[in-house]
Amino acid sequence: xxxxxxxxxxxxxxxxxxxxxxxxxxxxxxxxxxxxxxxxxxxxxxxxxxxxxxxxxxxxxxxxxxxxxxxxxxxxxxxxxxxxxxxxxxxxxxxxxxxxxxxxxxxxxxxxxxxxxxxxxxxxxxxxxxxxxxxxxxxxxxxxxxxxxxxxxxxxxxxxxxxxxxxxxxxxxxxxxxxxxxxxxxxxxxxxxxxxxxxxxxxxxxxxxxxxxxxxxxxxxxxxxxxxxxxxxxxxxxxxxxxxxxxxxxxxxxxxxxxxxxxxxxxxxxxxxxxxxxxxxxxxxxxxxxxxxxxxxxxxxxxxxxxxxxxxxxxxxxxxxxxxxxxxxxxxxxxxxxxxxxxxxxxxxxxxxxxxxxxxxxxxxxxxxxxxxxxxxxxxxxxxxxxxxxxxxxxxxxxxxxxxxxxxxxxxxxxxxxxxxxxxxxxxxxxxxxxxxxxxxxxxxxxxxxxxxxxxxxxxxxxxxxxxxxxxxxxxxxxxxxxxxxxxxxxxxxxxxxxxxxxxxxxxxxxxxxxxxxxxxxxxxxxxxxxxxxxxxxxxxxxxxxxxxxxxxxxxxxxxxxxxxxxxxxxxxxxxxxxxxxxxxxxxxxxxxxxxxxxxxxxxxxxxxxxxxxxxxxxxxxxxxxxxxxxxxxxxxxxxxxxx
Numbered sequence: 149x150x151x152x153x154x155x156x157x158x159x160x161x162x163x164x165x166x167x168x169x170x171x172x173x174x175x176x177x178x179x180x181x182x183x184x185x186x187x188x189x190x191x192x193x194x195x196x197x198x199x200x201x202x203x204x205x206x207x208x209x210x211x212x213x214x215x216x217x218x219x220x221x222x223x224x225x226x227x228x229x230x231x232x233x234x235x236x237x238x239x240x241x242x243x244x245x246x247x248x249x250x251x252x253x254x255x256x257x258x259x260x261x262x263x264x265x266x267x268x269x270x271x272x273x274x275x276x277x278x279x280x281x282x283x284x285x286x287x288x289x290x291x292x293x294x295x296x297x298x299x300x301x302x303x304x305x306x307x308x309x310x311x312x313x314x315x316x317x318x319x320x321x322x323x324x325x326x327x328x329x330x331x332x333x334x335x336x337x338x339x340x341x342x343x344x345x346x347x348x349x350x351x352x353x354x355x356x357x358x359x360x361x362x363x364x365x366x367x368x369x370x371x372x373x374x375x376x377x378x379x380x381x382x383x384x385x386x387x388x389x390x391x392x393x394x395x396x397x398x399x400x401x402x403x404x405x406x407x408x409x410x411x412x413x414x415x416x417x418x419x420x421x422x423x424x425x426x427x428x429x430x431x432x433x434x435x436x437x438x439x440x441x442x443x444x445x446x447x448x449x450x451x452x453x454x455x456x457x458x459x460x461x462x463x464x465x466x467x468x469x470x471x472x473x474x475x476x477x478x479x480x481x482x483x484x485x486x487x488x489x490x491x492x493x494x495x496x497x498x499x500x501x502x503x504x505x506x507x508x509x510x511x512x513x514x515x516x517x518x519x520x521x522x523x524x525x526x527x528x529x530x531x532x533x534x535x536x537x538x539x540x541x542x543x544x545x546x547x548x549x550x551x552x553x554x555x556x557x558x559x560x561x562x563x564x565x566x567x568x569x570x571x572x573x574x575x576x577x578x579x580x581x582x583x584x585x586x587x588x589x590x591x592x593x594x595x596x597x598x599x600x601x602x603x604x605x606x607x608x609x610x611x612x613x614x615x616x617x618x619x620x621x622x623x624x625x626x627x628x629x630x631x632x633x634x635x636x637x638x639x640x641x642x643x644x645x646x647x648x649x650x651x652x653x654x655x656x657x658x659x660x661x662x663x664x665x666x667x668x669x670x671x672x673x674x675x676x677x678x679x680x681x682x683x684x685x686x687x688x689x690x691x692x693x694x695x696x697x698x699x700x701x702x703x704x705x706x707x708x709x710x711x712x713x714x715x716x717x718x719x720x721x722x723x724x725x726x727x728x729x730x731x732x733x734x735x736x737x738x739x740x741x742x743x744x745x746x747x748x749x750x751x752x753x754x755x756x757x758x759x760x761x762x763x764x765x766x767x768x769x770x771x772x773x774x775x776x777x778x779x780x781x782x783x784x785x786x787x788x789x790x791x792x
Contacts, residue, residue, distance in 0.1 A: 285759035289773040291532060292437070292753060293780035297788070299521050299529040301436050312518045316435070316443050318491035322386065322427040323447045323682075324454030324484035325393055325420035329413075331455045332481060333359060334605065335462035336474035338598040345471060346406050360713040361410050365417025366706035372422040373699030374553065377429050381501050382695075385426035387492035390485035392419030397485075401478040416481075421706060423485070424682070425698040432686040432694070433498040436519045437533075437753045438624065444686055445620030445679030452613035452674065454484065459606040466602055500691050500754075503534075504541050511537070536755035540691060555693055556700055561761035562693060566700060568746060569685040573705035575636070575738045576681035579673060580643045580731040581716045595663070604663075608670055615674035623679055627774075629748040632684075635676025636742055640735035642669040647728030687749055688757050748774060 302309045336342040348358075376385035392415055399412025428447060435443040458480055465477050496514050503511035512525050512534055520527040525534070557563050595601060623631065646665045689697040719727050747760050747770035756773070763769040 285756065285763075285769060285773050286776045288536075288756055288759070289752070289777040290780040292756075293777045294784055295528040295532050296438065297781060297784040299527045301438060301521055301529070302518055302523075303521060308517055308523060312434075315491075315495045315518075316431060316446075318488055318495055319386065319427045319431050320443070320446055320450045321484045321487050322390065322420075322423045323450035324457070325390070325416075325423060325481070327451035327454035328458045328481040328484065329362060329416055329420070331458040331462070331605075331609070332477050333362075335459065335466065335602060336477060338601060339466055339474050341469065341471050342474040345474075346409070358410070358413070360710065362413045362417035363706055363709045363713050365414040365419075366421035366709070367703060369418050369421040369425075369706070370699050370703045372418070373425040373702055374696045376422065377426045377695035378501075382426050382430035382433070382498045383492050383495060386423050386430065387489050389419045389423035389426060390488045390492075393423065393485040394482060394489070395419075397478060397481045401475045417706075419485075421702050423488070425695065425702055427488075428682050428686040428698055429694050430498050432754065433500040433691070434496075434514075434518065437751065440687060440754075441623030441628070441679075441683060441750060442620055444683035445623045446617070447682045448678040449613065449616035449620045452609060452616045452678070455609040456606070456613050459602065459609045463599075463602050463606060466599060500537055500541075503537050504691065533753065533755075536753060537691075540755040540758065553696060556696055561758065564761050564766065565688050565693075565697060568688060569697060569701040570704045571738070571741055571746075572632075572681060572684050573701040574708045575735075576677055577705050577708045578711060578731075579636075579639050579677060579735060579738075580669070581712070581720065581727060608667060611667055612670045612674035612678070615671045616678040619675040620679040622675075623683060624750055627748050627750045628680055628684055629742070629746055631676045632680055632742050632746065633739065635673060635680075636735055636739040638672040638676070639669070640732050640739060642672065643728045643732035643735060647725045647732065650725040650728065684746075684749065687754060688761070690758055691754070747771075750774065751777060 302312060304310065304313060342348075372389065376388060380388070396412045396415030396417075396419060399415065400409050401412075403409035403412060424447075428444065431443050431447065432440065458477065461480055462477055465473050467473075468476075497510075499511040499514040502508075502514070512530070515533055516523055516525045516527065516530045519533065520530050522530075525531070555562065556566055595604070619631065642665060646669060649661045649665060685701040686694070686698060716727075723730070745767070747766040749757065749760070749770065752760070752770070752773060760766045760770045760773070
């Protein structure tokens with residue numbers, strides 16, 4: 149640990165937690181932002197003056213001894229509690245408090261204060277001044293590792309754990325909104341009753357504006373995304389936006405004219421993109437840090453679940469010769485948003501949103517219930533999380549100015565965040581044409597039978613769903629950065645190979661190989677990019693800008709989606725296989741950008757993202773935090789095994 153300048157305790161609160169269950173007595177006092185240490189005076193200094201600059205390492209032992217003097221329960225106690233904490237109250241109140249088995253309680257005038265400086269002259273092993281400093285990012289990572297060893301988190305076999313899974317499911321199902329629409333439209337675009345009803349004799353004619361109006365609705369969702377989640381809360385924002393989706397589905401499925409059909413698709417895009425932003429904010433803020441990658445990564449995996457559902461139904465529906473072939477398929481999209489709207493009346497609000505609105509007891513109760521194995525606010529894991537939420541909201545603000553978009557670019561850290569969110573959003577939408585307009589791609593490969601196209605589309609969807617699920621389960625183990633680098637490199641190479649094979653698609657062997665490579669491409673992209681496209685932007689935002697930051701990312705995603713919607717079909721006709729080479733080069737540029745700028749975030753609490761992005765070299769800081777956290781956790785586990 150480097151030399152640190154120590155400063156007197158400012159008015160406010162600091163917490164030190166002393167571990168006392170390790171046989172090596174290697175306890176560390178820690179808190180969300182403050183390290184408390186007994187610092188000596190330099191020779192000749194006024195004993196009541198400020199503390200001098202010291203090396204913290206010299207005083208770790210004294211800190212442990214000092215904390216042990218005032219920690220509860222006593223080491224001889226039979227209590228099974230494995231930690232204790234000391235909270236120093238507001239200086240002006242001249243009050244010291246201990247966190248004990250029975251809760252918070254004043255223990256008397258054990259500390260004396262003078263002129264705003266903690267001047268300790270009695271009840272301590274030796275004279276000196278009590279000084280505090282902000283914790284380093286590494287110390288925060290180590291503190292989290294220690295807390296996670298003490299409290300492993302809620303068990304998903306318990307009622308609380310199963311309730312959390314149900315809550316997450318009710319939000320993840322929002323991911324089916326986009327997938328069901330895209331796959332339903334791809335399917336009905338090959339159905340004769342639909343094409344004849346609206347006078348569209350060729351599938352290509354409906355690909356442009358009929359598909360594109362949904363994306364236009366998504367682009368216009370920017371204002372809803374920036375206001376509703378912060379103003380009304382994440383839960384109510386999801387419900388309102390999914391209600392808009394329900395209205396859009398009813399309009400499209402019952403449309404008697406193309407204008408009504410287009411209006412419905414606009415509402416569907418508007419509501420689905422807005423619901424997605426609110427749902428991702430909610431999941432990021434409620435999910436335990438150790439499973440955040442799994443839950444947020446599963447959001448896009450649920451898109452593939454919706455794809456399987458709708459493409460499977462499309463096969464028999466495609467054989468129906470009347471109007472209900474396509475109307476019934478569109479009505480299937482009611483399921484996801486309807487479930488979310490109903491569940492929104494029963495699930496809790498985001499604890500971070502509640503804390504920012506002054507409803508602190510509710511927030512702490514939710515965190516304790518769904519993040520802690522103990523299920524109480526006494527857990528060190530809960531205490532650390534609550535302290536960090538409080539500190540972040542105090543420093544960054546509680547998103548009270550939800551209408552102010554300038555904050556997205558007001559600091560270097562926020563500009564870096566927006567750059568990463570834009571990069572992930574744009575590349576997630578423009579990796580390549582292999583996953584868009586599958587019917588057109590199969591047509592270019594020589595497969596003209598519409599029923600066979602639907603079957604191949606269904607098989608492709610099943611493969612990508614399994615890959616996306618595996619990817620979501622791997623994000624917290626493999627890390628975000630390695631998966632994106634591998635996925636982008638695979639995409640670049642795959643597109644070059646597919647383009648080469650399709651350049652000779654008139655030869656059956658090359659056309660068949662091209663189709664096979666499209667499946668492999670989809671598998672690799674679904675395993676890597678699909679879970680992280682929504683995960684990474686949601687977790688790097690601070691609370692005060694999360695809703696607006698995700699709105700900005702959605703704007704970038706939907707705007708770049710316009711290129712795919714309106715540009716890819718025409719480009720495929722004009723360039724055919726050459727388009728794959730262009731996208732391969734574009735992916736190579738993305739690979740360089742990710743390698744150069746994107747920091748790792750696995751296992752890092754939301755509130756500690758600020759430490760990464762405020763650093764001069766975010767990539768290096770992030771790697772150091774994860775390394776320190778892993779080493780501390782291994783050390784804690786090893787010490788416990790020795791004791792056993």
